[in-house]
Structures are given as structure tokens and as C-alpha cells.
Amino acid sequence: xxxxxxxxxxxxxxxxxxxxxxxxxxxxxxxxxxxxxxxxxxxxxxxxxxxxxxxxxxxxxxxxxxxxxxxxxxxxxxxxxxxxxxxxxxxxxxxxxxxxxxxxxxxxxxxxxxxxxxxxxxxxxxxxxxxxxxxxxxxxxxxxxxxxxxxxxxxxxxxxxxxxxxxxxxxxxxxxxxxxxxxxxxxxxxxxxxxxxxxxxxxxxxxxxxxxxxxxxxxxxxxxxxxxxxxxxxxxxxxxxxxxxxxxxxxxxxxxxxxxxxxxxxxxxxxxxxxxxxxxxxxxxxxxxxxxxxxxxxxxxxxxxxxxxxxxxxxxxxxxxxxxxxxxxxxxxxxxxxxxxxxxxxxxxxxxxxxxxxxxxxxxxxxxxxxxxxxxxxxxxxxxxxxxxxxxxxxxxxxxxxxxxxxxxxxxxxxxxxxxxxxxxxxxxxxxxxxxxxxxxx
Amino acid sequence: xxxxxxxxxxxxxxxxxxxxxxxxxxxxxxxxxxxxxxxxxxxxxxxxxxxxxxxxxxxxxxxxxxxxxxxxxxxxxxxxxxxxxxxxxxxxxxxxxxxxxxxxxxxxxxxxxxxxxxxxxxxxxxxxxxxxxxxxxxxxxxxxxxxxxxxxxxxxxxxxxxxxxxxxxxxxxxxxxxxxxxxxxxxxxxxxxxxxxxxxxxxxxxxxxxxxxxxxxxxxxxxxxxxxxxxxxxxxxxxxxxxxxxxxxxxxxxxxxxxxxxxxxxxxxxxxxxxxxxxxxxxxxxxxxxxxxxxxxxxxxxxxxxxxxxxxxxxxxxxxxxxxxxxxxxxxxxxxxxxxxxxxxxxxxxxxxxxxxxxxxxxxxxxx
Numbered sequence: 132x133x134x135x136x137x138x139x140x141x142x143x144x145x146x147x148x149x150x151x152x153x154x155x156x157x158x159x160x161x162x163x164x165x166x167x168x169x170x171x172x173x174x175x176x177x178x179x180x181x182x183x184x185x186x187x188x189x190x191x192x193x194x195x196x197x198x199x200x201x202x203x204x205x206x207x208x209x210x211x212x213x214x215x216x217x218x219x220x221x222x223x224x225x226x227x228x229x230x231x232x233x234x235x236x237x238x239x240x241x242x243x244x245x246x247x248x249x250x251x252x253x254x255x256x257x258x259x260x261x262x263x264x265x266x267x268x269x270x271x272x273x274x275x276x277x278x279x280x281x282x283x284x285x286x287x288x289x290x291x292x293x294x295x296x297x298x299x300x301x302x303x304x305x306x307x308x309x310x311x312x313x314x315x316x317x318x319x320x321x322x323x324x325x326x327x328x329x330x331x332x333x334x335x336x337x338x339x340x341x342x343x344x345x346x347x348x349x350x351x352x353x354x355x356x357x358x359x360x361x362x363x364x365x366x367x368x369x370x371x372x373x374x375x376x377x378x379x380x381x382x383x384x385x386x387x388x389x390x391x392x393x394x395x396x397x398x399x400x401x402x403x404x405x406x407x408x409x410x411x412x413x414x415x416x417x418x419x420x421x422x423x424x425x426x427x428x429x430x431x432x433x434x435x436x437x438x439x440x441x442x443x444x445x446x447x448x449x450x451x452x453x454x455x456x457x458x459x460x461x462x463x464x465x466x467x468x469x470x471x472x473x474x475x476x477x478x479x480x481x482x483x484x485x486x487x488x489x490x491x492x493x494x495x496x497x498x499x500x501x502x503x504x505x506x507x508x509x510x511x512x513x514x515x516x517x518x519x520x521x522x523x524x525x526x527x528x529x530x531x532x533x534x535x536x537x538x539x540x541x542x543x544x545x546x547x548x549x550x551x552x553x554x555x556x557x558x559x560x561x562x563x564x565x566x567x568x569x570x571x572x573x
Numbered sequence: 574x575x576x577x578x579x580x581x582x583x584x585x586x587x588x589x590x591x592x593x594x595x596x597x598x599x600x601x602x603x604x605x606x607x608x609x610x611x612x613x614x615x616x617x618x619x620x621x622x623x624x625x626x627x628x629x630x631x632x633x634x635x636x637x638x639x640x641x642x643x644x645x646x647x648x649x650x651x652x653x654x655x656x657x658x659x660x661x662x663x664x665x666x667x668x669x670x671x672x673x674x675x676x677x678x679x680x681x682x683x684x685x686x687x688x689x690x691x692x693x694x695x696x697x698x699x700x701x702x703x704x705x706x707x708x709x710x711x712x713x714x715x716x717x718x719x720x721x722x723x724x725x726x727x728x729x730x731x732x733x734x735x736x737x738x739x740x741x742x743x744x745x746x747x748x749x750x751x752x753x754x755x756x757x758x759x760x761x762x763x764x765x766x767x768x769x770x771x772x773x774x775x776x777x778x779x780x781x782x783x784x785x786x787x788x789x790x791x792x793x794x795x796x797x798x799x800x801x802x803x804x805x806x807x808x809x810x811x812x813x814x815x816x817x818x819x820x821x822x823x824x825x826x827x828x829x830x831x832x833x834x835x836x837x838x839x840x841x842x843x844x845x846x847x848x849x850x851x852x853x854x855x856x857x858x859x860x861x862x863x864x865x866x867x868x869x870x871x872x873x874x875x876x877x878x879x880x881x882x883x884x885x886x887x888x889x890x891x892x893x894x895x896x897x898x899x900x901x902x903x904x905x906x907x908x909x910x911x912x913x914x915x916x917x918x919x920x921x922x923x924x925x926x927x928x929x930x931x932x933x934x935x936x937x938x939x940x941x
Contacts, residue, residue, distance in 0.1 A: 137896050192832075192833070194829075194832060214832065214835045214836060214837045215835040216835075217835065218833065218835030219835070219922055222833065223829075223832070223833030224830075224831075225827075225829040225830055225833065227827070228826055228827055228829075229827065229828075230826050230827075231687040231825045232822075232825040232875075232880035233879075233880060234822065234825070234879070234881065235879065238822070240881075242819070242822060242823060242826070242834055243818060243834065245823060245835050245836065246818070246834060246835030247835045251816045277882055289610045294834075298834065364829050492785065
């Protein structure tokens with residue numbers, strides 16, 4: 132049985148995942164993930180909380196039962212290896228570690244020798260030498276007699292790194308190693324971790340990182356995880372794009388490629404926090420201030436919103452600009468051009484739910500309703516605020532008939548007083564099954 | 574004020590010396606303890622009787638050159654011999670062994686549960702033992718025969734081990750965490766206490782007083798057989814526990830980190846719990862429930878020489894032996910002696926303030 136499915140001549144992958152699926156408590160946390168770690172690389176796992184980064188690392192160590200697919204850690208199924216053998220292959224630094232005893236740094240680092248000792252074996256000269264070397268490499272020789280609990284966060288992380296070095300495993304798995312550290316320590320630590328892989332042939336590092344800039348700066352490749360799926364894997368230059376950041380994190384970021392370097396900047400205005408369950412994609416057709424409240428409520432609830440089609444200087448358009456909401460925007464005080472209408476249609480098609488705000492219907496924006504024709508058969512279309520009062524229809528009944536046609540196609544009308552959020556919120560997390568549990572509003 | 578600013582928990586050399594000092598103190602206490610008791614036995618007689626016994630001479634050929642007078646009455650040499658060889662020496666040896674055993678078990682519990690409040694009775698073992706003892710007193714098992722001496726330790730051991738087994742079985746449940754195990758012990762303890770109270774009310778006159786004294790603990794009834802049994806359990810258990818020092822160290826990092834270093838956390842925890850339950854049950858069976866030694870001995874040693882369990886456990890065992898030996902001597906010499914004062918009272922009475930002094934002497938440390 133060959134260790135990996137590589138063509139002959141290439142070194143075998145130190146860690147290979149083949150269509151791995153993992154469930155925890157009945158919920159799938161990793162779905163059909165395949166990846167091959169390359170010898171000598173630093174692979175960053177990137178994704179929002181709950182996307183499966185830690186699960187991937189733990190399963191690679193054989194600490195979690197695999198529901199489907201297979202994992203090879205240096206050629207073997209990690210779940211079949213003895214705990215000590217596993218630890219001789221990969222060192223694992225989980226995110227949280229709070230020692231309950233104030234061990235000296237030297238003793239703490241010497242614990243890395245555990246997998247090399249027999250059940251009751253005593254440390255020998257070779258073990259001591261390897262501890263000394265690890266302390267020196269991590270710059271901790273002077274702190275060897277200090278208690279680990281008296282160290283700063285950065286020093287303690289370094290002590291853990293030294294312990295992993297003493298473990299002398301070719302692979303190093305890290306879970307958010309830079310959490311709670313200031314930027315100086317973050318960079319120093321990442322330098323050490325990336326030095327680890329090149330210090331000897333056949334080494335590699337897999338690190339779950341929450342900081343995209345650290346990932347882009349230090350990783351050879353980035354694996355982008357979202358809801359337990361691997362959505363992309365590749366070099367930062369190839370895979371770090373604004374679209375990907377939005378796809379994975381739901382955040383509109385600016386991604387700046389300068390030569391080989393990649394910078395990810397957070398959006399200028401405060402972006403809506405992504406909701407824990409992942410928000411819905413909602414498009415709001417509005418204008419004249421009719422959409423402000425709806426947009427704000429959706430943002431607050433963690434949904435990903437867009438708006439259209441709006442004229443520049445419209446109060447809804449200004450709000451979208453402030454809140455960094457993507458919107459189809461045309462020239463001020465004029466009819467919407469075909470180009471803007473196309474953009475608006477695209478945003479509507481892209482959304483799971485289209486909300487029609489109770490805007491005043493004039494000749495300039497009647498197309499906003501007409502462009503939705505046909506959509507209710509494919510998407511949820513919610514009409515807010517009841518039927519348009521004659522006071523809102525400035526098109527001699529054409530607004531009213533557009534509304535009637537949309538309703539005829541399956542758009543749902545929210546009774547006056549029913550907030551958009553109460554309908555969308557209740558449905559969040561479930562796949563869009565058209566109007567299944569909308570309140571019947573005739 | 575040290576230059577480094579932080580306390581160095583375990584400098585590499587002096588621990589041998591501290592351990593040697595403790596062992597020396599224990600030896601001294603063992604040598605001096607035979608003189609403690611209501612009947613003052615002269616040093617020459619003590620030496621003579623011990624030598625006589627150890628060299629296999631016939632009793633009491635040339636021992637007791639000095640006559641001993643207590644309350645105007647001369648105590649003949651054969652009586653001295655019995656007092657010393659069949660009562661005092663087993664008593665002090667048993668005290669030292671039980672002290673060592675409880676310190677070992679307490680240190681292990683603190684390590685397994687990462688909890689400074691850990692003591693040998695954490696899993697409800699003491700209540701199980703007391704239930705066994707209560708059964709003996711209430712139902713008068715063996716009371717009309719000489720087998721009462723055997724029934725009491727056997728029942729106490731059975732109660733203790735039974736409780737330990739229940740908790741260990743519970744620990745195999747997939748839902749068991751350290752917290753649920755602790756709470757299982759607490760719940761069992763409460764349940765057994767209720768059973769004990771219920772049993773006692775059946776025959777209060779026969780059971781209440783002896784049970785109270787048994788629970789407070791003591792070594793007055795020590796025999797050489799008991800010494801041999803406890804010696805075997807404490808030495809074998811202690812050696813095995815100390816050999817697991819590195820496993821205990823790893824557990825202090827948390828389960829996930831321990832696994833990352835190659836520890837089979839579940840197996841290790843189960844083995845350590847079973848071993849310390851066994852040692853505790855043997856100690857409790859012959860001595861009753863002596864509190865505080867198992868709690869404070871590991872803490873004192875941890876504070877003096879750092880938290881590495883491979884050293885902590887054996888040194889704590891020596892400290893526990895010394896502490897309980899002295900406590901027993903104190904119990905034997907106050908209130909006119911005669912073992913009227915249960916040793917458990919002394920351990921808590923002396924141990925409480927001593928422990929507080931140790932705790933606050935150096936200010937707060939990370940481990941507690």
C-alpha cells in the first residue's frame with residue numbers, strides 16, 4: 132500500500148486528506164475535504180469561527196472519528212497509531228492551554244520528550260540535549276528556571292513552541308497560535324514557525340490562523356474553509372481576493388496585491404458582523420428613504436444586503452454608501468439607465484430574498500418593479516407595507532398593476548406592521564424553500 | 574527579593590537535599606516515637622527489646638535491666654515488651670504508612686482533577702468505608718467472636734473499594750468529564766451519609782459512639798499484620814503512582830495538550846484513579862478516616878520544591894508519614910495519653926493553622 136497517490140518520484144505527502152467528512156453530535160462539521168500537504172510548506176487554514184479549522188487539525192491527529200473519507204499522516208491512518216507514535220509524527224499546539232501547575236520552563240519543555248520515552252522511561256542524555264537545543268532555538272535559555280505561569284503570553288507561546296521542538300516531530304500543527312498576542316510577538320512567533328519547516332527536510336506546518344494578513348505574509352498556501360467545506364486552496368497571490376474574503380467571511384474587504392505581497396484591509400465603514408449561523412443574502416429594492424430602516428435591521432441581524440436601483444444623492448443611496456452596502460446606482464435625478472437596471476437585476480438574481488420597500492413609484496423608478504417580473508417564481512420576493520396606497524403611485528395605476536402582477540407570480544405581501552426581520556429571521560439557517568412558512572397574507 | 578523577580582519552582586539540585594532532610598527527620602521521628610506514651614520506657618530497654626527481637630533472641634532473656642515504675646507500681650519486663658513490640662511500634666509504623674499512603678493518594682487526586690481541593694476521599698471513598706464500618710457496628714458482625722477485628726477492616730475496605738469502583742465505572746461513560754466524576758463522588762458521599770445516619774438510628778446505643786470514634790480515626794488497634802498489609806499497598810501503590818509522575822505532569826496542561834504530547838489521557842486517568850482508590854481504601858480500612866494529611870502534604874511539598882509530580886509524590890509521601898507520625902505522638906501524649914484523643918482531631922487542629930501559614934507565607938502562587 133503506497134503512502135499517498137503521488138506519482139513516483141515525488142516525495143509522499145506528509146498529510147493527505149481524501150474526501151474527509153466529520154460529524155460532531157450529528158452535525159457535519161467537515162464535508163468532503165481533500166488536501167495534500169506538501170513537504171516544506173506552511174499551510175494556513177483560514178475561515179470564520181466554526182468553519183472547521185480546528186476539526187480538520189484534530190482529525191488529522193486522529194483525535195476525532197472520521198465519518199467518511201480517509202486521512203494519511205505520514206502514510207498511516209492516524210487513528211490507528213498509538214498516541215506516542217502519533218506525537219512523534221506531529222506536534223500539536225491547541226489554542227487554549229492554561230497549565231494548572233507552575234512548572235519551570237525547563238521542565239515544561241522537557242515534556243516534549245514524552246513520546247520518545249517508554250512508559251516509565253527516564254530522560255537520557257539525548258533527551259536533555261534536545262531540550263537544551265529547543266530552549267536555545269526558542270530563545271528561552273535564560274528563562275529556563277522561571278515558572279511558566281509567570282511568563283507573559285508571548286513568552287508562554289514561545290515555551291510551547293520550544294516544547295514542540297523538543298518533540299522532534301516533522302509536522303507542526305498550530306491552532307490560532309497568535310491569539311491574545313501583540314503584533315510584535317505575532318510576527319516573531321510566525322517567523323519561528325515558518326523557520327521550523329525549512330530547518331530540516333520533510334518538515335511542514337499547518338496553522339489555523341484568524342489573521343488574514345499573517346496568513347498572506349507567512350503561508351505558502353492558504354486553505355479557505357467555509358461551513359466545513361474547502362472552498363479554495365492555493366497561494367495567497369492566487370486565492371486571496373475580495374470576492375473570496377466576502378464568500379468566506381461575509382465581509383467586504385479591500386485586497387491589495389503589491390508584487391508578491393497581499394494585504395487584506397477591512398472595509399472603511401463598519402461592516403455588519405457576520406451572524407453566527409451565516410446571514411442570508413437579501414436584496415432590497417428601495418428609494419427615497421423607504422429602505423433605510425429595512426437595510427439597517429437586516430445588517431444588524433447579520434444578513435448580507437444589497438440595494439437598488441437608486442439614484443445618486445437619493446437618501447437610501449447615501450445610506451448604502453455610509454454602510455458600505457453594494458448597490459446599483461445611477462445618475463442623480465434621471466431615469467435609470469439600462470446599465471443600472473441590469474446591475475439591479477443581477478443583484479436581485481444573486482440574492483436569496485428580494486425585499487420591495489414601500490417607495491414612492493414614479494416614472495423614474497417604475498422599472499424597479501417591472502424588472503422583478505418573473506423573479507417571484509424563482510426567489511422569495513417580499514412586498515413590504517401592504518398594497519401601494521394611491522398616494523404612493525404616481526404612475527396612474529401602473530404601479531398598482533405591477534404590484535398585482537408580482538403577487539400573481541407568487542410574491543408575498545407582508546401585512547402592515549409585520550417587520551421584514553420577523554419573516555427572514557425565522558427562516559435563517561434553513562435553505563430557501565420558497566414561502567413555506569411565511570404568514571399567509573391575502 | 575530575588576533577582577529574577579519570580580519564584581523559581583524547582584531549581585535542579587537542592588531538591589535532593591530537601592528530600593534527604595525529610596527522610597532524616599522521618600527516621601529521627603521513628604526512633605523517638607517509641608518513647609511516647611503513658612508508660613515511660615527507658616531508652617536502654619527500648620534498644621534492648623528491639624535488638625532482642627531483631628536478632629531473633631528468645632524473649633526476654635537479658636532485656637529490661639532498668640525497672641520501670643508507673644504510679645508506684647513496677648511494670649514487669651514482659652509487659653514492657655508487649656507494650657513496645659506489640660502496641661507502640663506497630664502503631665507508629667502504621668501511622669507513618671497511612672500518612673504516606675494518604676499523601677500519595679491526595680497528591681494524585683489533585684493532579685488527576687487539576688484541583689487544589691483534591692484529597693484521597695474526593696470520590697466518596699471515605700463515606701463508602703464509613704458505611705461498611707457502620708454496618709459492622711449496627712449489625713454486630715463478628716461481635717461475639719474474635720473476628721470483629723477482621724470484620725471491621727474488611728467491611729470498611731469493601732465499602733471504600735465499592736465506591737471507587739462505581740466512580741471508575743462512571744468514568745467510562747462517554748459523558749464523563751472531570752467535573753462529572755467529582756460530582757459523582759459528592760453525590761455518592763451524600764447518599765452514603767444518609768444511609769449511615771439511617772443505619773445508626775437503628776441501634777444508636779451500639780453504633781453511634783464507636784462509629785464516631787472510628788470515623789475520627791486512629792492507630793491504637795494496630796497489629797503487625799495490619800502493618801504488613803498497609804506496607805505492601807503503600808509501597809507498591811506509591812512506587813507505581815510516582816512512576817506515573819510524567820503522566821500527571823502532562824495532565825496539568827489540559828487534556829488536549831496532553832494528547833498532543835502522546836498521552837493516552839483516558840487510560841492514564843483511569844489507572845491513576847484506580848491506584849489511588851486502592852491505596853486509600855487499604856489505609857482507611859485500618860485507620861478510619863483521617864482527614865487533612867492527604868490534602869496538605871502535597872501542597873506543602875509543592876510549595877517547597879515545585880510541582881513536578883515524579884518528585885512531588887514520593888516526597889509528599891515522606892512528609893505525610895512524618896506529619897501523621899508526629900500527630901499520633903501528640904495524640905498519645907496529651908490528655909494524659911492512652912489514645913483517648915483521636916489522631917484525626919490532632920491532624921486538623923495542628924494541620925489547619927500550619928497549612929494556612931504555609932499558604933500565606935510566600936503569598937499567592939500560581940498553582941492554587
